[in-house]
Amino acid sequence: xxxxxxKFRFYPTPEQESLLRRTLGCVRLVYNKALAARTQAWYxxxxxxxxxxxxxxxxxxxxxxxxxxxxxxxxVTLQQGLRHLQAAFTNFFGGRAKYxxxxxxxxxxxxxxxxxxxxxxxGQVYLAKCAEPLPIRxxxxxxxxxxxxxxxxxxxxxxxxSISLRVNDTRDLRLNPTNKQVGIDLGITNLLTTSDxxxxxxxxxxxxxxxxxxxxxxxxxxxxKGSNNYQxxxxxxxxxxxxxxxxxxxxxxxxxxxxxxxxxTIVVEDLAVKNMVKNHKxxxxxSDANWGEVVRQLEYKAEWYGRELIKIDRYFPSSxxxxxxxxxxEKLPLNIRQWDCPECGSxxxxxxxxAINILRMGTRVGxxxxxxxxxxxxxxxxxxxxxxxxxxxxxxxxxxxxxxKAPTSNAxxxxxxx
Numbered sequence: 001x002x003x004x005x006x007k008f009r010f011y012p013t014p015e016q017e018s019l020l021r022r023t024l025g026c027v028r029l030v031y032n033k034a035l036a037a038r039t040q041a042w043y044x045x046x047x048x049x050x051x052x053x054x055x056x057x058x059x060x061x062x063x064x065x066x067x068x069x070x071x072x073x074x075x076v077t078l079q080q081g082l083r084h085l086q087a088a089f090t091n092f093f094g095g096r097a098k099y100x101x102x103x104x105x106x107x108x109x110x111x112x113x114x115x116x117x118x119x120x121x122x123g124q125v126y127l128a129k130c131a132e133p134l135p136i137r138x139x140x141x142x143x144x145x146x147x148x149x150x151x152x153x154x155x156x157x158x159x160x161x162s163i164s165l166r167v168n169d170t171r172d173l174r175l176n177p178t179n180k181q182v183g184i185d186l187g188i189t190n191l192l193t194t195s196d197x198x199x200x201x202x203x204x205x206x207x208x209x210x211x212x213x214x215x216x217x218x219x220x221x222x223x224x225k226g227s228n229n230y231q232x233x234x235x236x237x238x239x240x241x242x243x244x245x246x247x248x249x250x251x252x253x254x255x256x257x258x259x260x261x262x263x264x265t266i267v268v269e270d271l272a273v274k275n276m277v278k279n280h281k282x283x284x285x286x287s288d289a290n291w292g293e294v295v296r297q298l299e300y301k302a303e304w305y306g307r308e309l310i311k312i313d314r315y316f317p318s319s320x321x322x323x324x325x326x327x328x329x330e331k332l333p334l335n336i337r338q339w340d341c342p343e344c345g346s347x348x349x350x351x352x353x354x355a356i357n358i359l360r361m362g363t364r365v366g367x368x369x370x371x372x373x374x375x376x377x378x379x380x381x382x383x384x385x386x387x388x389x390x391x392x393x394x395x396x397x398x399x400x401x402x403x404x405k406a407p408t409s410n411a412x413x414x415x416x417x418x
Contacts, residue, residue: 002169002304010136010163017161019130023073024109024155027081030058030070032102034085051086058082074128076117084112106234108155118151125151125163136163143169158238174306181265183359185318185351186294188285191255193351195359200255205248206288213240252290256297260307267362268295269318270311310362318357319350 012020034054041047058078061067070078091097103109119126124133125148142148146167154162183195191202206213216237223230259266273292277283295311302309320332327343337350 002171002173003166004169005164005166006140006142007162007164008136008139010134010161012134012161013132016130016132016134019073020111020127020153020155020161022069023077023111023153025105026070026073027077027111028103028105028109030061030078031081031085033057033061034082035100035102038085038089051082054082054085055079072129074111074113074117076114076128077111080112080114106157108157110152110154113151113153115149118148120147125165127151127153134163142167143171145170156238156242157234158242159235160242173304175261177306178262178264180263181267181359181363182259182263183267183355183357183362184259185354185358186269186271186289186291187351188282188289190351191289192294193355195352195355197352199351202289203248203251204288205244205251206284209240209244213237213244216240248288248290249293252293252297256294256301259298260301260305263307265308265310265362266298266302267310267312267359268298269316269358270314271295272314312358312361316357316361318354318361321353321357322346322348323353323356323360 034057037054037057038049041049058070062070085100088097088100092099113127117128121133123142125136126133142165146169148165148167150166152164152166154164156162181195185193187193188202190199193199216233220230220233220237223233271291273286277286298309301307317328320330321328322341322343324346325341325344327341329339329342332339332350338348339350340347
């Protein structure tokens with residue numbers, strides 16, 4: 001059984017839109033008031049406030065005369081907003097996220113409806129306090145005998161309404177096994193290079209609309225905040241951003257699905273994209289390349305379709321290592337895209353050589369993960385390229401034996417974009 005979410009656009013009637021906008025506003029208000037209460041309790045009294053306390057606060061807020069409009073919307077969405085705040089604090093204390101931020105109206109918003117707050121009847125969705133079904137644009141059908149367990153309604157900054165239906169898919173989605181394996185080296189000029197020698201160009205979706213976006217943002221900066229013209233200009237900027245996002249998402253989904261269908265095992269590097277975008281010279285190019293989303297989609301699609309995704313150490317010198325003899329050069333600047341091995345004289349394309357090394361390293365990691373002897377895979381690598389079982393220059397392999405200075409951030413960034 002696989003948990004999936006199906007997202008659709010819908011176009012609410014004026015009555016439905018009024019109710020949904022009030023619902024999103026109330027969810028945002030309750031979330032912000034609870035966040036302010038929890039923050040104030042900690043800074044003034046060093047007291048931690050949890051979900052139970054904020055739920056009791058919500059009950060009292062509904063009784064206040066100036067907040068009685070909270071009773072006009074579904075109470076489930078308000079409670080779910082408090083649960084999302086609790087999850088945000090859990091991630092913060094676990095070191096997985098930053099401190100929660102206040103929600104802003106200009107960012108749209110979302111509201112989550114559980115089973116008690118909606119009705120699924122004859123393939124239509126009826127939300128609480130709404131008599132008519134939502135006019136959803138059904139671009140695809142849900143799997144048979146699948147009933148939504150949770151529904152999320154979202155309004156994006158560009159003014160588009162969408163609904164996400166979470167279902168448990170009981171179908172067996174595993175594809176027929178294949179013997180093909182591939183190593184992938186992510187980059188900027190070429191979005192990815194495979195160990196088979198194939199290079200897939202980076203579509204650079206942002207560059208195509210960058211000039212239009214820059215002019216729209218420039219026009220927005222000249223408007224008086226809060227005016228009608230400001231809102232029109234803001235929507236124009238948001239629509240351009242939405243177009244870029246949709247185009248990038250569509251391309252990424254098609255690419256990752258093709259890779260999953262064609263290969264049984266995919267090997268990639270475990271890149272720290274959040275750290276790499278701190279370099280202001282490369283941040284825009286890296287963000288537009290969408291590396292993190294590519295790896296994320298490969299990860300969950302591999303689980304769905306019975307494939308294997310292997311991540312290798314980000315410090316493994318795949319670009320600087322000769323895929324023929326195993327020699328590792330000391331320096332290999334980013335402007336050098338082809339090089340000759342000083343040990344065996346082999347000529348290498350930087351990206352293809354890195355992809356081959358990533359695949360070989362991933363094969364060893366995969367054998368260790370399965371609990372099979374590593375001599376077979378590693379011995380094959382030695383017989384083909386003359387490399388040792390463990391890469392001499394990989395700091396991750398030596399970390400357990402001796403402490404070495406970690407590479408600088410510039411070194412990590414250079415390795416990642418190669």
